[in-house]
Amino acid sequence: MKVQQLSAHPAITPLCALIVLLVLGGCVSRGVSDGPGARLDADAIADAVPRPEPVTRAGNFSPYTVFGQTYHLMESAEGYRSRGIASWYGSKFHGRLTSNGEVYDMYQMTAAHKTLPIPSYVRVTNLDNGRSAIVRVNDRGPFHADREIDLSWAAATKLDFHQRGTAQVEIVVIDPVAWQLAQQGEAASSPQSAQLPQLLEGEYLQVGAFEQPDLAHLQLLELIDKIPYAIQVLPDNGRYKVLVGPLVSPEQLQMARQQLAQLSIAAFKYTQLASCEVSNPVAKC
Template sequence: MGLGACSTQGPFEEKDRGPDRPVDTSHVPDAVPRHEVRTAAGNKNPYTVLGQTYHLMDDETGYREQGIASWYGKKFHGRRTSNGEVYDMYAMTAAHKTLPIPSYVRVTNLDNRRQVVVRVNDRGPFHGGRIIDLSYAAAQRLGFANHGTARVEVEIIVPGDQPPAPLRAEEASDAVAIPSGEQTYLQVGAFSTLGAAEQQRERVSGMVGYPVVIHSPEELPELHRVRIGPLTNTTEVAEVREQLRRNAIEQTHIVKE
């Protein structure tokens, strides 16, 4: 959304919309909280929008709030967010009025209890009664992309305070061969532009000793998925994940075809 793209109405009322054809974003992983340097970009304090002045939180560590969430999609896709990043409606991001940028929050849909973790990199929503604007992907994961708004709880996640994720089954056991005829990959990103996918492929190629490919299915041309593989057994999966973790890439998931 960005401060330059704000309006008195939320994105949905401005006839914002999602992709031209249905896109399943259930495979898009949550944002992974990590320590990031907070720059002046996106953190002007105080700032004024539509005649109202907002002050950033002095201490966000105990932040938890319930209210209405909305989402923004194609209308803002490709525009600059408040900290200068490019908004990608397929990424797990959000806009918030007073949290520092970047921040990480867990958002729970209070009607169906679905949860996502998103990275706050934008300002908004500047519409009365709304506490957070989510990306299209996050809204779809929470089950309200077809409705525009939902009742949610937003809770801050402080990087380092979360317990380490448990080992996945394939990482906690001896090598187990993957059944013949089944192609197994580790996906390390889904991007709305081929250029962004190419950059990720080149970056990851220097980290692992396995092929890195871009998968762009004809039925979903809006998404370009960067995958490592095929991998032949669970030891290779664990090895690649460890290589990626050493390079600060935590958002991976297994894809089988």
């Protein structure tokens, strides 16, 4: 399919129209001439891993117009679920820029969608065979009236429709925070994870203590992109402490305390002694 028309909304300036052309250039011209990639073992392909990410400016122009059709982006992906036809794009676009400025890699678990915020994470299920995959939406398309989502070659292979070109699918948006908490809960309940984590000797800053592990992990996720230090959750006598560190010097500890204060987070010094075994429930640290 060759691009016939790409125009910005009438209220968009010519410069913005050029920007829209650039960010959509990697996804509007897919067609039957698009080629497959190398053979992959569908069972060995790992899902995309959902993680909290800010919505990018690039790739989120709204409204935009392609082939005379105007699209308005969703303000939020929360609760989105739909069924429709999925297609895939491969070697013809491998190495080109996606709508948000990333380089398209046909061997990564990514997807294009016309109106979901970029980035979003969705679970796509092939309704013909029950296979499912988690992909990260980082592109726009497919610009066919009868198609709902465009998947990478790897994702199409994992869903086992790469030979046919299209498939009937169900698409469900994933909340990255809820997904990560669910994964941590499963890990905590597995026999291999029954032993409590070991804490390295040193100085820490305690920024929270919760009775529920989910709340502790939620604070960890909120902080992880805001401060340049390790963060961990320590089970301790029925509570779950959120610790920043270890901090290797008094200067680093003071700097971390100041950075946390700028985020309006109170912090208390926590010392892990060399003789303190966290796995010992009677140890006092």
